Amino acid sequence: MQFTYFTLTPLVNAIASIGLALYILFSGGAKQKIGRYLILFCIVVAGWSIPYFVWQIATSAEDALFWSRILMIAAVFSGTVYLHLVLVFLNRDRTRSARFVLGLLYLISFFFLTADAT
Numbered sequence: 854m855q856f857t858y859f860t861l862t863p864l865v866n867a868i869a870s871i872g873l874a875l876y877i878l879f880s881g882g883a884k885q886k887i888g889r890y891l892i893l894f895c896i897v898v899a900g901w902s903i904p905y906f907v908w909q910i911a912t913s914a915e916d917a918l919f920w921s922r923i924l925m926i927a928a929v930f931s932g933t934v935y936l937h938l939v940l941v942f943l944n945r946d947r948t949r950s951a952r953f954v955l956g957l958l959y960l961i962s963f964f965f966l967t968a969d970a971t
Contacts, residue, residue, distance in 0.1 A: 867902035900927035
């Protein structure tokens with residue numbers, strides 16, 4: 854196991870995401886809708902970064918495959934959650950078209966989540 858720039862970057866990313874989520878949570882930002890969605894986005898980023906780090910330091914091909922599949926759980930939701938965060942930030946999440954697009958994208962994300970197991 855060798856630590857390089859490519860193995861440490863996701864660990865720093867995870868620590869920063871978790872730190873930001875905790876800061877928002879304990880500073881009272883979770884009371885606002887935008888704060889809750891930012892926390893959710895930070896959780897998704899951390900949920901991708903931690904398995905990515907473990908995947909990079911895996912010592913066997915089986916472990917690497919397992920962790921690459923685990924990191925895809927968060928990866929399939931990252932784009933959808935980010936779009937949801939942006940729409941909440943712009944106060945556009947309540948429109949009919951935004952709800953339709955978000956519902957469709959979450960449905961597609963769940964499809965890819967189930968396809969990831971293969």
